[in-house]
Amino acid sequence: MALFSKLKDRLFKSSSRLDEGLAAIVADGGTSDRTAGEAGDSPAAAAPQSPPDPFPLPSDPAPAPTPQEVPAPDADPAAATAPLEIPIETPPSAPARAPSTGQSGGLVGRLFGAKSGAVVRRELDDEMLEQLEELLISADMGVDTALRVTAAMAEGRLGKKLSVDEIKALMAREVTRIMEPVAKPMPLYAKTPQVVLVVGVNGSGKTTTIGKLALQFKAAGKSVVIAAGDTFRAAAVEQLQVWGARAGVPVLTAPEGSDPASLAFDAMTKAEAEGADLLLIDTAGRLQNRADLMEELAKIIRVIRKKDPSAPHNTLLVLDATTGQNALLQVETFRKMADVSGLVMTKLDGTAKGGVLVALADKFGLPIHAIGVGEQIDDLDAFDPADFAAALTGGTATTGGA
Numbered sequence: 001m002a003l004f005s006k007l008k009d010r011l012f013k014s015s016s017r018l019d020e021g022l023a024a025i026v027a028d029g030g031t032s033d034r035t036a037g038e039a040g041d042s043p044a045a046a047a048p049q050s051p052p053d054p055f056p057l058p059s060d061p062a063p064a065p066t067p068q069e070v071p072a073p074d075a076d077p078a079a080a081t082a083p084l085e086i087p088i089e090t091p092p093s094a095p096a097r098a099p100s101t102g103q104s105g106g107l108v109g110r111l112f113g114a115k116s117g118a119v120v121r122r123e124l125d126d127e128m129l130e131q132l133e134e135l136l137i138s139a140d141m142g143v144d145t146a147l148r149v150t151a152a153m154a155e156g157r158l159g160k161k162l163s164v165d166e167i168k169a170l171m172a173r174e175v176t177r178i179m180e181p182v183a184k185p186m187p188l189y190a191k192t193p194q195v196v197l198v199v200g201v202n203g204s205g206k207t208t209t210i211g212k213l214a215l216q217f218k219a220a221g222k223s224v225v226i227a228a229g230d231t232f233r234a235a236a237v238e239q240l241q242v243w244g245a246r247a248g249v250p251v252l253t254a255p256e257g258s259d260p261a262s263l264a265f266d267a268m269t270k271a272e273a274e275g276a277d278l279l280l281i282d283t284a285g286r287l288q289n290r291a292d293l294m295e296e297l298a299k300i301i302r303v304i305r306k307k308d309p310s311a312p313h314n315t316l317l318v319l320d321a322t323t324g325q326n327a328l329l330q331v332e333t334f335r336k337m338a339d340v341s342g343l344v345m346t347k348l349d350g351t352a353k354g355g356v357l358v359a360l361a362d363k364f365g366l367p368i369h370a371i372g373v374g375e376q377i378d379d380l381d382a383f384d385p386a387d388f389a390a391a392l393t394g395g396t397a398t399t400g401g402a
């Protein structure tokens with residue numbers, strides 16, 4: 001399945017929450033404008049059961065995101081940050097999903113002109129802005145970011161009448177603006193082996209993400225080695241072996257309970273000897289005992305620097321999007337333990353908390369290298385801000401500068 005359609009389908013929960021909330025906000029004090037050329041009196045025309053797909057995709061499957069080479073003299077940075085070129089047409093003024101109440105003449109039906117062929121618009125005032133803020137906070141965007149987004153939406157528009165679709169498009173544009181600077185694939189360096197330390201709390205999706213990354217790097221022609229650094233949990237090591245086998249990448253393990261730093265050192269030696277391009281090191285994620293974990297990570301870093309003072313070249317923090325605002329705390333905590341260089345957000349499929357990505361981008365500005373949109377090995381996508389914003393808001397894919 002191509003990237004955007006997957007994201008659009010799977011971020012359904014976030015966008016449906018925003019859809020419903022926006023419909024209610026606009027209905028609260030909005031008035032109908034009958035507009036020429038919009039839905040007519042026929043219920044079939046007014047409340048389409050299958051609205052045209054606002055984001056048609058090319059028939060060819062999209063290629064797996066290709067990691068960016070750094071330094072890459074001929075590389076086009078724009079192409080690198082948006083590895084998938086998906087043509088997006090401007091959708092007609094239809095909601096992303098057919099409003100289920102459209103035929104009943106209920107709230108959403110009225111909004112989308114089910115009976116009257118009219119579009120409901122509401123004047124943008126302070127009260128409406130407050131309601132929009134609350135809606136964004138409920139989608140886990142956080143107070144500060146929600147305020148910033150609504151303030152930008154209001155700029156020059158106070159007193160104007162806006163429809164649900166117009167608000168969605170504005171919202172998507174502001175979200176895109178915030179997200180564009182952080183959409184960066186994980187850089188690849190000329191020096192090998194490139195050491196990638198993968199950190200994050202247990203259950204965030206580290207193992208799965210390492211398997212997915214290994215497959216993508218391998219598909220890009222890189223030789224990859226994985227080190228199972230959570231040596232205290234046999235189950236974690238076994239899982240990583242399963243993912244290594246799926247990706248066709250060797251997984252180096254050490255006896256249960258042995259020193260993870262010593263495994264990391266051995267893995268470096270082996271990766272060097274084998275001329276591997278990348279070494280992905282899994283780590284434990286027991287935040288319950290923060291001091292131990294901090295010491296363990298510090299030791300791994302100390303030891304691999306004996307082999308290569310510039311390592312680790314990337315420290316990826318894997319965050320579970322379903323944890324919502326807690327992801328912000330995890331970033332703060334892991335930044336104290338390691339020099340986090342980028343994020344991978346997992347479980348964006350089926351969460352109503354996708355807004356936390358916007359809060360993360362706004363607060364920390366750390367690159368988002370990839371997003372997990374499912375449990376299968378190919379469910380790791382490059383992060384595309386406009387597609388994300390459209391999927392989150394149910395609005396129109398657009399660029400921040402638009």
Ligand SMILES: Nc1nc2c(ncn2[C@@H]2O[C@H](COP(=O)(O)OP(=O)(O)OP(=O)(O)O)[C@@H](O)[C@H]2O)c(=O)[nH]1
Nearest residue numbers: 202203204205206207208236346347372373374375
């Ligand atoms: N839906 C969905 N599930 C995911 C995604 N990424 C990981 N998971 C699931 O999340 C659960 C935990 O993933 P793991 O990769 O084992 O997480 P971990 O951080 O390695 O956890 P520990 O092994 O406990 O340290 C598994 O059931 C995965 O299938 C994703 O993008 N989407």
